[in-house]
Amino acid sequence: MRKKWTYVVLTVLAFVLPTWGNVVEAEELMADKVDLYMKAAMEEYQIPGLSAAIVQDGDIVFTNSYGVTAEGSTVSSKTPFLLGSLSKSMTALGIVQLVESGQVELDESVGTYLPWFAAEASSEVSSITIRQLLAQTSGYSTYTGLAYSDVGAKDASALKEIVSNLSNAKLSRPPGEQHQYSNANYMILGAVLEEVSGQSYADYMEQHVFGPLGMSTAAADEERAVQTGFEHGYQSWFGYPRVSSVPYDNSGASYGYISASIDDMARYLQFLLQDNDMLLSREYKELLLSPLVQHRPDRAYGFGWRISETEQGERLVWHSGSTPEARAEIFFVPEQGVGAVILTNKDHILEEARLIQVSKDLRGILDGQDPKPPSAGIHPVIWGLAVTLIILLAIVIWMLLRMQKRSLKLYLTLPLSLVLFAISAGIIPLFTRLTSSPWNSIRLFAPDIAYMTLGIAASLALMALVLMYGTLVSRRKHLESITRRA
Numbered sequence: 001m002r003k004k005w006t007y008v009v010l011t012v013l014a015f016v017l018p019t020w021g022n023v024v025e026a027e028e029l030m031a032d033k034v035d036l037y038m039k040a041a042m043e044e045y046q047i048p049g050l051s052a053a054i055v056q057d058g059d060i061v062f063t064n065s066y067g068v069t070a071e072g073s074t075v076s077s078k079t080p081f082l083l084g085s086l087s088k089s090m091t092a093l094g095i096v097q098l099v100e101s102g103q104v105e106l107d108e109s110v111g112t113y114l115p116w117f118a119a120e121a122s123s124e125v126s127s128i129t130i131r132q133l134l135a136q137t138s139g140y141s142t143y144t145g146l147a148y149s150d151v152g153a154k155d156a157s158a159l160k161e162i163v164s165n166l167s168n169a170k171l172s173r174p175p176g177e178q179h180q181y182s183n184a185n186y187m188i189l190g191a192v193l194e195e196v197s198g199q200s201y202a203d204y205m206e207q208h209v210f211g212p213l214g215m216s217t218a219a220a221d222e223e224r225a226v227q228t229g230f231e232h233g234y235q236s237w238f239g240y241p242r243v244s245s246v247p248y249d250n251s252g253a254s255y256g257y258i259s260a261s262i263d264d265m266a267r268y269l270q271f272l273l274q275d276n277d278m279l280l281s282r283e284y285k286e287l288l289l290s291p292l293v294q295h296r297p298d299r300a301y302g303f304g305w306r307i308s309e310t311e312q313g314e315r316l317v318w319h320s321g322s323t324p325e326a327r328a329e330i331f332f333v334p335e336q337g338v339g340a341v342i343l344t345n346k347d348h349i350l351e352e353a354r355l356i357q358v359s360k361d362l363r364g365i366l367d368g369q370d371p372k373p374p375s376a377g378i379h380p381v382i383w384g385l386a387v388t389l390i391i392l393l394a395i396v397i398w399m400l401l402r403m404q405k406r407s408l409k410l411y412l413t414l415p416l417s418l419v420l421f422a423i424s425a426g427i428i429p430l431f432t433r434l435t436s437s438p439w440n441s442i443r444l445f446a447p448d449i450a451y452m453t454l455g456i457a458a459s460l461a462l463m464a465l466v467l468m469y470g471t472l473v474s475r476r477k478h479l480e481s482i483t484r485r486a
Contacts, residue, residue, distance in 0.1 A: 027061055027062075030054075030061075030062070030365060030366070031061070031062045033365050033370070033371075034052065034054065034062055034064075034362065034365055035062075035064055037358075037361060037362070037365065037371055037374075038050060038052055038064065038066060038358075039066065040373060040374055041354075041358050041374045042066055042067060044373075044374045044375060044376045045346075045351065045354050045355075045374065045376050046236070046239055046240055046241055046346070046376075047067065047241075047344050047345075047346050048067050048068055048069075048070070048233075048234055048241050048345055048346055049065075049066065049067035049068055049069055049075040049079070049081075049233070049344065049345040049346075050065070050066045050067055050075070050342065050343065050344045050345075051063075051064070051065040051066070051075060051077065051079065051081065051261070051262035051342075051343045052064060052065075052262065052340065052341065052342045052343070052362075053262045053263075053265060053266040053269070053340065053341050054338070054339070054340045054362075054366070055266055055269040055270055055273060055332075055338065055339050055340070056337065056338045057337045057338075058270060058273065058274050058337070060266045060270070063077055063262055063263070063266055065077050065079060065262060067345075069231040069232075069233070069345060070231055070232045070233055070234055070243040070244060070325075070345065071231045071232070073231060075345075076261075077261060077262050077263045078217055078229065078261050078263060079229060079231075079261055079262075080217050080218070080219065080225060080228055080229055080230040080259040080260055080261050080264075081233070081259065081260065081261070081262075081326050081328065081343035081344070081345055082230075082233070082256070082257060082258075082259050082321075082323045082325065082326040082328075083256070083257075083258045083259065083260055083265075083321050083326075083328050083343075084256045084320070084321025084322040084323050084326060084327065084328055085183075085255065085256050085304075085319060085320065085321040085322065086258070086265075086319055086320075086321035086328050086330055086341075087186075087220075087253060087254065087255060087256050087257065087258040087321065088186045088254075088255055088256075088304035088319070089303065089304030089305055089319060090205065090209055090258060090268075090304070091186050091189050091190055091193065091254045091255070091304060092134055092189070092288065092302075092303035092304035092305075093209060093279065093280075093288060093303070093304075094193045094197075094204055094205065094208060094209065095130065095134065095189055095192065095193060095303075096280060096284055096287060096288045096303060097208060097279065097280065097284075098193065098196055098197065099284065099287075100280060100281060100284040103196050103197075104130060104192070104196055105130070106129065106130050106131040106134070107129050107130070107131055108129060108130060109126060109127050109128065109129055110126065110128050110129070110130065110133065110188060110192065111126035111127065113130075113192045113195055113196055114163070114188075114191060114192060114195055116164065117163060117164065117166075117167045117188070117191070118167075120164060120167040120168060121167035121168070124139075124171060124174070124175065125139075125167060125169075125171060126167075127175060128175045128188075129175070129176075130189070130192065131292065132175050132176055132185075133185040133186070133188055133189050133192075134185070134189065134292060134302075134303050134304070135179065135292035135293040135301055135302075136179050136180060136181050136182060136185050136293070136301055137175070137176050137177070137178065137179050137180070137292075137293055138171070138175055138180075138182070138184070138185050138188075139171030139172060139173045139174055139175045139176075139177065139178075139180070140166070140169065140171060140172070140180065140182040140184035140185055141171075141172040141173075141180050141182060141436075142180055142181055142182050142436055142437075143172075143436050143437065143438065144166075144169050144170075144172070144182060144184050145181075145182030145183035145184040145185070145187075145255075146183065146437055146438050146440075146441040147169075147438045147440075147441075148162050148165065148166060148169075148183065148184060148187065149183045149249070149252060149255065149256070149441070150246070150249055150252065150323070150324060150440070150441065150444055151249055151251060151252075152246070152247035152248070152249050153249055153250045153251040153252075154222070154247075154250055155250060156200060156202075156221065156250060158249075158250045158251035159187065159190055159191055159194065159201060159250070159251045159253075159254065160191055160194070161251070162187055162251045163187055163188050163190075163191040166184055166187065166188065169184070179293050179295035179301060181301075183252075183255040183256065185255075186254050186255035186304070187251070187252075187254055187255055189254060190253065190254025190255070191254075193254070200221075201220055201221075201253055201254055202219070202220040202221040202224060202253065205218070205220040205253075205258070206219075206220070206224070208279070209279065210264070212278065212279055213264075213267050213268060213271055213278070213279070214267050215260060215263075215264035215267055215268065216228075216263075216264070217229060217259075217260065217261040217263070217264055218258065218259065218260040218261075218264045219258070219259050219260075220253035220254075220257070220258050220259075221250055221253060222248040222250055225248065225259040228259070229261075230248075230259045232244050232245075232246075232325055233323075233325035233326045233344075233345030233346055233347070234325055234345060234346040234347075235324055235325055235346075235347065235348070235444075235447055236346055236347065236348030236351055236448075237447060237448045238378060238382060238448050239348075239351070239376065239377075239378055241346050244324060244325035246323075246324040246325055246444055256321065256322075256323055257323065260343075261343075262341065262343055265330070265341040265343065266341065268341075269330070269332060269339045269340075269341060272289070272317075272332055272339065273332055273334065273337055273338075273339055287303070288302075288303050289302065289303070289305065289307075289317060289334065290302055290303070291307045302317075304319065305317050305318070305319055306318050306319055310333060310363070314333050314335045314336065315333065315334055315335060316331060316332075316333055317331065317332050317333075317334065318330060318331035318332070318359070319331075320352065320355070320356060320359075322347050322349075322352060322445070323347065324347060324444040324445055325345065325346070325347060326343070326344060326345050326346070326347055327344045327346065327347040327351075327352060327355050328341070328342065328343045328344065328355075329341070329342045329355050329356065329358070329359040330342075331359060331363065338366055340359075340362050340363075340366070342355065342358060342359060342362070347445065348445065348446055348448075349442075349445040349446045349449075350379040350381060350382065350446060350449075351376075351379075354374070354376065357374070358374065361374075381449065382448060382449065382452075385449060385452040385453065385456065386452060388456055389452050389455045389456050389459065392456060392459035392460065392463070393455075393459055395459075395463060396459055396462050396463055396466060399463060399466045399467065400466060413467050413468070414468075416464075416467060417464040417465075417467045417468045418464075420460050420461070420463050420464035420467070421460075421461060421464045423460050424457045424458070424460035424461040424464065425457075425461075427453060427456060427457045427460070428453065428454075428457060431453055
C-alpha cells in the first residue's frame with residue numbers, strides 16, 4: 001500500500017513540478033520586464049523616486065522601489081508617498097462601512113448628517129445626497145473643488161472649517177444632473193465620516209482601514225505622516241524635478257492627502273481583490289466596487305473609482321491621483337484577480353498623461369506584451385509660452401533702445417498702450433477660465449507655466465509703459481523744439 005501511494009505522489013509531482021517551474025519562470029520574466037521598464041520610465045521622465053507593486057491571485061508577485069526622496073533618502077518599500085485622489089476610494093470605503101452599520105444611508109441628504117452645514121447652506125445645497133457626493137453629481141464644479149484644495153491647512157479641525165465654507169459655494173448644476181469631478185464632494189464626505197463616527201478623519205482611517213489591513217506606514221494627517229517617514233516630493237519645472245515647498249494640507253486627506261508606502265498599497269490591493277469579509281461583508285464590498293453613474297459611453301464613476309473595460313471586455317477598476325509633488329496610478333481587473341499600483345514623487349499637470357501611459361504599458365506587460373520604450377519631451381504649451389515670453393522681452397529691449405530716437409504720435413500710441421494694458425490685465429483671468437482652474441492650482445501644479453504667464457503679462461504691461469514713456473519724451477522734445485524756434 002505504501003508503495004502504491006508513493007507511486008501516486010511521484011506521478012502527481014511529475015506533472016505538477018514542470019508546470020510550477022513554468023509559472024515561476026513566467027513570473028520572473030514578467031518581473032524583469034517590469035523592472036527594466038520602470039527604470040527606463042524614471043530616467044526618461046526625470047522621476048526622482050518611484051515604487052511599484054503587482055498583486056496576482058492574492059499574492060504580491062512584484063514589488064520594487066527606485067530613486068530618492070527630496071531629502072535624499074533612498075526610496076524603499078516603506079517610503080510613504082502622497083496618494084492624491086487614490087485617497088477618495090479610501091474615504092468611500094469608510095462611508096460604505098457606515099452604510100453597512102446602518103449609520104448612513106446613501107440617499108439621505110448631507111444636511112441630515114451635518115446640521116451645521118445645512119444651517120448655512122441653501123436648501124438646494126443641503127439636499128445633496130451621500131450618493132451624489134460619492135458619484136460626483138452633487139453640482140459642485142471642478143473649479144470650486146480646486147479653489148478649496150491644497151490650502152496647506154495645519155489645524156486638525158481644518159476639514160470642518162473648509163466644508164463649512166463650502167456650504168455657501170454656488171452649485172454649477174442642480175444636484176444629480178451632471179457628473180463633475182470635484183474635490184469638494186470628498187471633502188464633505190470626509191466631514192460626514194467625522195461627524196457620524198465621532199472621530200477625526202485620521203483616527204477613523206487608522207482604526208477602521210489602515211490598522212486592520214496592516215498598512216503600517218499609511219497616515220491621514222501631517223503629524224502621523226511625518227512619524228511614519230513621509231518626505232516631500234518634487235514639482236516639475238520644464239520637465240526637471242525641483243524640491244517642493246508645497247505644505248501638507250490637513251484639510252485634504254479625504255480627497256488627496258493620504259500618504260502610504262508601496263507595501264501599504266499592495267495590501268490595499270489584496271483587500272480589493274480577495275473574496276473575504278475583511279472590513280466589509282461581501283455584499284457591501286460588491287457595492288463598493290460598483291458603478292454609480294455612467295458619465296461617458298466607455299466610463300463610469302463609482303465609490304471613488306473609475307470603471308471601464310479592458311480590450312478583452314473585462315471590468316477595469318482604476319484611478320489616478322495627483323498632488324503638486326506626487327503622482328500615483330492604481331488599477332485592478334477583478335475577474336483576473338490582478339492589479340497594480342505605481343507611486344511617484346514628482347508631478348506636473350502636463351506630465352500626468354505620461355504616468356497614465358506607464359500604467360497602460362504595465363497592463364500590457366501583465367497581458368504578455370512588450371511595451372514601447374517611454375519617450376518624453378518638452379510639452380508644446382511650455383515651448384509656446386517660452387518662445388512668446390522671449391519674443392516679448394526682446395521687443396521690450398528693442399523699444400528701450402530705439403524708442404527715444406523715434407517721434408511717436410500720442411493719438412496712435414495712447415490707444416495701443418491701453419490695449420496692451422488691457423491684454424496684460426486679462427491674461428490671467430482668461431487663462432483660469434480656459435483651464436477651469438483657479439490661479440493657485442495652476443501655480444502649484446504647473447509652476448513653470450504660471451511664472452511664464454506672469455512674465456508675459458508683465459512684458460505686455462512693460463511694453464505699454466515704455467510706449468507711454470517714449471511718447472511723453474517725444475512730446476516733450478517736440479514742445480521744446482517749438483519753444484526754441486519761437
